[in-house]
Amino acid sequence: MSRSSTVVWACLLWFVAVGSSYADSSYNHYRLPTSVRPEHYRLEIATHLDDDKGFEFSGLVGITIIAFENANNITLHAKNLTIDQTLIQVKSLDGEEQDISLDSIEVNPLHDYYIMKLSKPLVKDGRYLLKMPFKADLNKNLFGYYRSVYTDKSTGERRWLAVTQFEPTAARLAFPCFDEPDMKAKFSIILSHDKKFKAISNMPLESQTPLDENWVQDEFQETVPMSTYLVAYSVNDFEYDEVTLKLKNDVVFRTWARADAMSQVEYAGWVGPKVLEYYETIFDIKFPLPKIDQIAVPDFSAGAMENWGLVTYRETALLYAKNVSSTSSKHRVASVISHELAHQWFGNLVTMKWWTDLWLNEGFATYIASLGVEHLHPEWDSLKEESVENTLDIFKVDALKTSHPISLPIKHANEISQIFDAISYSKGSCVLRMMHLFLGQSAFQEGVSSYLKKYAYKNAEQDNLWDSLTETAHKLKTLPSEYDIKKIMDSWTLQTGYPVVTIERNYIDGTAAASQERYLLDTRTSRADQEECWWVPLSYTIQEESDFNNTQPKKWMECNEGVKKKVNFKSLAPKDQWVIFNIQLSGLYKVKYDTKNWDMLIGTLMGKNFINIHIMNRAQLIDDALDLAWTGDQDYDIAMRLIEYLRQEQEYIPWKAALDNLKQVNKILKKTSQYDVFKKYMKSILDPIYRYLGGLNNTENAITSERLYEIKHKVLISGWSCRFEVGDCIDRASGYFKEWQSSENPDEKNPIPTNLRSVVYCTAIRNGYEDEWNFLWERYQNSGVASEKQIILSSLGCAREPWILQRYIEWGFDENENSKIRKQDTYIVFTSVANNVIGFQLAKDYLMENIAKIYKYFDPDTTKISRLISPIASQMTSEKEYLEMKNFTDTNNEYFSKSYQGVRRALESIEINTQWVTKNYEGIGERLRKFTK
Numbered sequence: 001m002s003r004s005s006t007v008v009w010a011c012l013l014w015f016v017a018v019g020s021s022y023a024d025s026s027y028n029h030y031r032l033p034t035s036v037r038p039e040h041y042r043l044e045i046a047t048h049l050d051d052d053k054g055f056e057f058s059g060l061v062g063i064t065i066i067a068f069e070n071a072n073n074i075t076l077h078a079k080n081l082t083i084d085q086t087l088i089q090v091k092s093l094d095g096e097e098q099d100i101s102l103d104s105i106e107v108n109p110l111h112d113y114y115i116m117k118l119s120k121p122l123v124k125d126g127r128y129l130l131k132m133p134f135k136a137d138l139n140k141n142l143f144g145y146y147r148s149v150y151t152d153k154s155t156g157e158r159r160w161l162a163v164t165q166f167e168p169t170a171a172r173l174a175f176p177c178f179d180e181p182d183m184k185a186k187f188s189i190i191l192s193h194d195k196k197f198k199a200i201s202n203m204p205l206e207s208q209t210p211l212d213e214n215w216v217q218d219e220f221q222e223t224v225p226m227s228t229y230l231v232a233y234s235v236n237d238f239e240y241d242e243v244t245l246k247l248k249n250d251v252v253f254r255t256w257a258r259a260d261a262m263s264q265v266e267y268a269g270w271v272g273p274k275v276l277e278y279y280e281t282i283f284d285i286k287f288p289l290p291k292i293d294q295i296a297v298p299d300f301s302a303g304a305m306e307n308w309g310l311v312t313y314r315e316t317a318l319l320y321a322k323n324v325s326s327t328s329s330k331h332r333v334a335s336v337i338s339h340e341l342a343h344q345w346f347g348n349l350v351t352m353k354w355w356t357d358l359w360l361n362e363g364f365a366t367y368i369a370s371l372g373v374e375h376l377h378p379e380w381d382s383l384k385e386e387s388v389e390n391t392l393d394i395f396k397v398d399a400l401k402t403s404h405p406i407s408l409p410i411k412h413a414n415e416i417s418q419i420f421d422a423i424s425y426s427k428g429s430c431v432l433r434m435m436h437l438f439l440g441q442s443a444f445q446e447g448v449s450s451y452l453k454k455y456a457y458k459n460a461e462q463d464n465l466w467d468s469l470t471e472t473a474h475k476l477k478t479l480p481s482e483y484d485i486k487k488i489m490d491s492w493t494l495q496t497g498y499p500v501v502t503i504e505r506n507y508i509d510g511t512a513a514a515s516q517e518r519y520l521l522d523t524r525t526s527r528a529d530q531e532e533c534w535w536v537p538l539s540y541t542i543q544e545e546s547d548f549n550n551t552q553p554k555k556w557m558e559c560n561e562g563v564k565k566k567v568n569f570k571s572l573a574p575k576d577q578w579v580i581f582n583i584q585l586s587g588l589y590k591v592k593y594d595t596k597n598w599d600m601l602i603g604t605l606m607g608k609n610f611i612n613i614h615i616m617n618r619a620q621l622i623d624d625a626l627d628l629a630w631t632g633d634q635d636y637d638i639a640m641r642l643i644e645y646l647r648q649e650q651e652y653i654p655w656k657a658a659l660d661n662l663k664q665v666n667k668i669l670k671k672t673s674q675y676d677v678f679k680k681y682m683k684s685i686l687d688p689i690y691r692y693l694g695g696l697n698n699t700e701n702a703i704t705s706e707r708l709y710e711i712k713h714k715v716l717i718s719g720w721s722c723r724f725e726v727g728d729c730i731d732r733a734s735g736y737f738k739e740w741q742s743s744e745n746p747d748e749k750n751p752i753p754t755n756l757r758s759v760v761y762c763t764a765i766r767n768g769y770e771d772e773w774n775f776l777w778e779r780y781q782n783s784g785v786a787s788e789k790q791i792i793l794s795s796l797g798c799a800r801e802p803w804i805l806q807r808y809i810e811w812g813f814d815e816n817e818n819s820k821i822r823k824q825d826t827y828i829v830f831t832s833v834a835n836n837v838i839g840f841q842l843a844k845d846y847l848m849e850n851i852a853k854i855y856k857y858f859d860p861d862t863t864k865i866s867r868l869i870s871p872i873a874s875q876m877t878s879e880k881e882y883l884e885m886k887n888f889t890d891t892n893n894e895y896f897s898k899s900y901q902g903v904r905r906a907l908e909s910i911e912i913n914t915q916w917v918t919k920n921y922e923g924i925g926e927r928l929r930k931f932t933k
Contacts, residue, residue, distance in 0.1 A: 027075060030111060030411050031180065031354075035071035036122065038178045038185040040064040040222075045145075045175070046192040047138070047235045049160045055147050057162070058135035061175045063185075064093070065130055067122040073106075074122070074130060077172035077179040078114040080144070081134040089131040090118065100128075111413065112172050112179075132176045138162055140299075142823060143861055144173025145233075148299035149817070153260040153784055161197075161236035163297050163312060167305055168355060168416040171228035182353045182459040184225040192217045193235045200256070201233040202226075202309040204291050223308070224288055225457045227351050232307030234295060241269050251276065251287055256295035257319060260784055264319035267330065268294065271337045275372045276344075282371075283345055284449045285456070292344075294318060294337070296786075299822055301861055304336050306343030306365070313340075314824065315786030326755045327711045329787040331373070331382065338372035339365045350452055353459040355410040358419055359493070360462060363406065363428015366390070367436075370429070380708035384584075387433060388619050388653050390426040391585050392660060395623060397422045398497050399521040400912075402904040406431065406493040407462055417863035418901045430588050431492045435485070437551045437586045438537045439469065440478045447472035462493060483556070488535040491559050492588065495532045500590040500633070501557070503581060505572065505597060512572040514538060514581075516557055516564060519590055521912045523631050523919075533559035537587050538567060543577035543604070548614035551586040578604065584616045590624045598625070598638050605645035618649070619657035626661040632919060640931050647688050652713035655689065659720060665924075667875050668913055670837050674925045681928040682724045690721040696732040696756065711755050718756060722763040730767055737764035741775055747782045757788075761795035773799055781820055793825055797832025797839060805839040809846050813857055823857070827867050834871040844872050848888050855895040865895065866902025873906035877917045882910040 027033070045059035065074070074090070090100040100122075106115040122128060138147045148161050164174060172179045191199040195216045199205075203221040211217050240256040253273050255265040272294060280286055289309045300314040317336040320329060346368065347361035374383040397403060406428055408419055436444045447469035455464060466486040473479035492498075499516040506512065518530040537553030557567050573579045578600035581591045593601070601621060604610060610618070622643060629639035643658050662682070669678045696718050722729040736752045737760055743749045752760045764772055773796065780792040799805055812821050812829030821829060830847075833839035847854070847868055855862055873885060889896055889903050896903050 026106070027113065027115060028108060028110065030413075032077075032113075032178060032183065033071070033075050035069045036065045036067050036074055036128075038063050038065050038183055039127070040185055041175075041177070041187045042190070043175055043187060043231075044190040044192070045233070047145075047162050047197075049138070049147065049162055049194065049197065049235065051194065055138040055160075056135060057138055057145055057174075058133070059175060060131060060133050061177070063130045063132075063177070065128050067124055067126045067128065069124050071118075071122040073115050073117045075113050075115045076176055077112045077169075078134070078176040079112040079172045080139075081136050081173070081176065083114070083132060083134050083176065087131075087133045088116065089129070090116070091129045091131075093127040093129055112169075114176060134175060136173070139173075140817070141860055142299055142301035143170040146299075148297055150258050150298040152258075159237060159258070161234060161238070161297075163234040163236070163295070163300075164232050164307075165301060165305060165312065166231060166307075167229040167302075168420075169229070169413045171231060177228045179228045181227040181229065181351050181355070184227055184351070184457070184459065186225055187223045187231055188220070189223075189231070189233055190217060190219045191233055191235060197235045197237055199233065199235050200293050200295070200310055202231065202307060203289065204252070221290075226308055226348065230306070230308045230348055232305075232310040232312065234297075234310070234312075236295075238295065240293070241265050243269060243273055251289070252291040254291070254293045255318070256293060257315075258296075258298070261296065261315070261319055264321045264325075264785065265296070267320040268318050268333060268337060271334050271376060272341060274376055275334075275338045276341050278372055278375050279342060279345060279368070282445055282449075283452055285345065285349070285452055287344060288349065289344075292341075294340075299824060301824055304340050306340040306347060308344065308348045311337075311340045313337075316790055319786055321785045321787070324750075324754060324785045325787045326715075326757065326791075327708060328715070328755070331380065331708055332787075334373050334376055335369055335386075338369035338376070342368040342372065345452055349457065350455040351459050353461050355416045355419070357407055357461050358416075359406045359424045359428035360460070360465065362420070362424045363432055366425045366429035367432040377708070382708050384616055385653055385656075385709045385712070387430075388585060388616055389656070390433075391430050391588065392619070392623050392657055393422060394427045394430055394588065395498070395519075395590065395627065396521075397905075398427060399519050399627075400905055400908050401520060401522055401525065402901070402908045403496050404901065405496050414863075414898045417861075418899065421901075427588070431489065434492075434537065434587050435469070435489065437584075438479075438553050439473050440476075440552075443469070443473045443476045443478040446476070462489075466490075491534045495534070497532060498588045498590070499532075499534050499536060500592050500628075501536060501538070501581060502592045503579065503594070503597070505579070505594060507575040507596065510571045510574065512569040512579075514555075514557060514567040514569070516589070519627075519631075521627075521631060522908065523915050524911075531562060533562060533564040534589070535559050536589055538581060539583040539586055540579055540581040541583060542573040542579050543600070544574070546612050548583055548617060551583050553587075576600075580613065580617055580621075582617075582620060584614055585620050590627065591620075592624070592628055592633060595634075595638065598634075598642070602638075602642050602645070605642065606648075610645060610648065615651050615653050618651075618654040622654055622657040623661065626658070630661075630916060636920065636923075636927060640927060643685070644931060646685055650689065650692055652709040652716065655713065656716060659716065664874070664913075668877050668917060669924070671840075671875075672921070674921070674928075677925045677928045677932070679724055681932045682720070683726050684931075684933045686717065686721050686724060686726045689717050690726050690729065693717055695727055696722070696729050696736075696759070715755060715759060718759045719762075722759055730763055733760045733763035734767060736760045737768070737772065741772075746775075746779060758791045758795065761792060762798040765795055766798040766800060768799075770801065770804065773801075773804055790825065790828060793821070793828045794832045797829060797836055799836070800838050802838060802842060805833050805836065806842050806846075809833055809839075809843060813850070813854065815857060826857075827864070830868055831871045834868075834875075840872070840875055847872065851888075851892050851895050862895070863898045864902075866899040866906060869903060869906040870909075873910050874913075876910040877913045879914055882907065882914060885910060 042062040045057055047057045085105055092098045101119045103117040103119050143165055145164050149158055152159050171177050189201045193199055199218040201220045202223050205218055206221045207219050209217045238256045239259050239262050240254040242254045244252050255269045257265050294311040296313050296315045296318040304313040304317045320333050342365040346364040352360045370386045410416055451465050451468035470485040497518045500519040502515050504513045517527045518532045536557035538555045539551050539553050541547045555567050558565050578597050625639040625642045628634045629636040669675045693714050722733055739751045780789055783789050812826045834843035
């Protein structure tokens with residue numbers, strides 16, 4: 001390679017080898033200089049897909065920049081791009097156009113900076129045009145501008161497409177740019193490609209020009225101002241369905257997929273326009289673009305990506321096949337589309353200033369999506385279920401010392417991807433729901449709309465949102481004038497964790513006091529030493545009222561300057577009546593009662609009027625009781641007595657809360673001598689609900705309700721019942737599977753009810769042999785429905801033959817481009833084997849012996865490698881195992897540099913399991929026998 005051409009890599013050794021023309025940068029701050037900002041990009045790209053040049057792209061970017069101060073250089077991002085410095089041009093656009101030559105180039109591989117030292121300084125307020133040519137391979141790493149492949153079912157041919165995935169910091173892999181969210185600019189995108197393909201981008205096609213007999217050039221309309229991570233384009237041979245929305249402005253809505261999947265786009269084509277219309281109404285802001293394309297990509301690293309006007313999806317998140325996909329798959333499609341289209345306002349129209357406030361994007365989109373799905377499908381009654389699931393999930397994650405605040409300082413690009421986690425999404429959603437409930441509908445909706453209008457096409461941070469909401473809440477008098485949202489909400493977004501509120505009742509005079517401390521699963525850490533405190537909205541009801549509709553706080557637990565204050569109640573409840581705090585889980589906190597209050601609650605739950613307690617609070621009581629027992633904050637007998645009521649509980653949400661907690665006990669006990677009594681206990685509590693739900697019969701016939709959680713309930717109970725050999729569950733599952741095996745055309749005719757397939761497949765594989773496994777593997781290869789393929793992949797890990805599981809893991813990491821398992825699905829394969837009691841050791845050994853290979857397999861997206869450690873760590877229960885995992889991660893630290901947060905959480909989970917075993921293992925058998933009927 002000549003010195004006039006350089007490839008910008010993340011490898012310092014490469015730069016040193018290039019020669020003296022390129023120096024390491026003296027500028028080493030993690031943020032770009034603010035001396036220049038982009039105003040407009042003209043981005044020209046030619047894409048080669050398996051032609052005489054193989055797989056590559058080349059292009060020219062022209063960036064109009066404005067100097068905000070005098071500057072001697074231009075610093076932007078570029079990574080893994082070949083750039084010919086002799087062709088770089090810098091030209092003044094003020095007065096007479098003048099060329100400015102480059103003195104030298106500096107690079108900073110740590111921050112991906114490409115720094116051009118100028119012969120003449122840029123002048124403050126001047127406008128300049130920077131032109132840079134570039135080229136690179138069209139990679140297969142699922143980041144930047146990459147290639148994907150699928151097989152045409154009609155011809156058996158492999159078909160290629162190219163697509164982008166830029167969030168959070170991968171635009172720099174596709175073209176030189178100012179790759180930070182607050183460097184917004186307009187984009188004019190021009191794509192050249194073989195005419196056998198189509199091209200799409202953020203905006204509608206403006207013109208197409210033939211270049212020769214085989215190539216065309218597509219030029220798209222100029223975009224609105226937006227961040228680089230939202231730029232998107234694709235070259236493909238897909239087909240699409242189109243509708244035109246008659247909203248405040250006409251919007252063309254197209255859903256794209258490979259030709260043989262077009263029968264699966266109808267539902268997505270209905271959801272998108274409907275939810276977009278709903279968002280226009282509640283935000284009181286029209287969708288600003290003339291069109292939305294949504295495309296199902298065969299190889300896609302994320303679930304979906306909200307690129308403005310061109311939303312990209314994994315196939316499981318966009319495609320729904322009638323009579324094949326389950327109702328849960330349908331719900332996933334509705335949820336993901338609603339999430340991505342909420343981003344068109346939260347994230348796209350108003351963008352966070354820096355990744356510290358990623359939650360403003362993801363937390364909002366998660367919460368607003370749950371409202372969107374409820375609007376689309378009121379018959380599903382899904383809002384309660386999603387609210388409970390999000391809250392209970394966060395109760396587990398955020399009780400770890402290794403959790404992090406919602407709003408987290410980010411000082412390196414490697415840190416960004418790690419915060420795309422449950423804290424940003426689910427906890428962000430939970431605190432927004434909490435705020436929505438204590439502010440009320442009008443103040444919340446008007447305040448959010450005001451925020452979006454004020455910062456449209458700009459960047460904002462959470463304080464800007466708090467200001468808008470405070471102003472509206474005071475105007476509408478839904479928040480006391482002496483309170484402000486910033487003071488309240490900072491306690492939830494800037495601190496890690498959440499509180500447990502302890503209610504101390506005086507049963508003689510009826511008074512009570514409420515106090516708070518951070519809840520931690522780690523029992524070796526002193527709670528008294530925890531300094532955090534929160535502004536807690538205290539809602540409650542007493543037995544004689546049983547008013548579970550009023551979620552407004554009756555009192556606030558204040559936290560001024562970090563000082564925890566008790567809240568006193570002069571008259572809380574009569575001595576013979578229970579009290580329940582946190583109505584409908586409206587706040588993100590646990591509640592600890594005294595034994596007498598628990599006794600009265602258990603008495604009601606065990607009686608015929610247990611349904612007088614709201615379903616969400618029944619789930620809350622179960623989760624709080626089991627968690628507080630886990631950490632020794634109260635006796636396990638209280639929790640065991642409370643969940644005895646499940647023998648008469650018929651609703652999904654309380655059962656989900658109970659089984660999610662018992663899942664971890666199952667993981668700990670399944671390799672111990674106490675597992676026999678645990679199995680008997682589980683069979684005894686599952687048998688009544690399994691029979692009530694009709695066993696493992698046809699879900700569609702058994703359930704007449706259209707509520708989604710009725711169907712989820714059936715699947716949940718069936719799965720646990722087959723695992724613990726309840727009733728006829730295994731026989732029925734095996735019978736369904738054998739009937740399928742004997743079908744003349746099993747790829748077209750599957751007699752297994754769609755909603756029960758995950759249960760039946762896993763159960764049949766667990767209780768079958770090689771023939772069953774091979775049959776299901778063949779169905780996986782022949783299926784054209786992504787959601788079905790995902791269920792099959794998960795079920796194949798249920799096998800009991802070690803050699804089959806070992807082979808399956810190895811297939812999961814096959815780097816051959818003809819591999820049957822896509823890189824995006826490797827985690828499904830590995831996790832399914834790791835969670836198998838027989839596969840656990842195989843998965844652990846494979847991980848520890850092949851970490852270098854695994855790192856290379858996922859590179860450059862190695863941020864999620866900790867997802868392979870998590871299912872292993874969750875089953876480790878001793879100090880010896882902790883030290884083994886700690887030594888492994890320390891010794892191989894270089895492979896976990898981008899996933900250290902997940903590694904720390906996994907290690908803490910082993911410590912927590914070990915603490916539980918030390919405290920509870922000896923007595924667990926006796927407790928379980930006591931409650932086994």
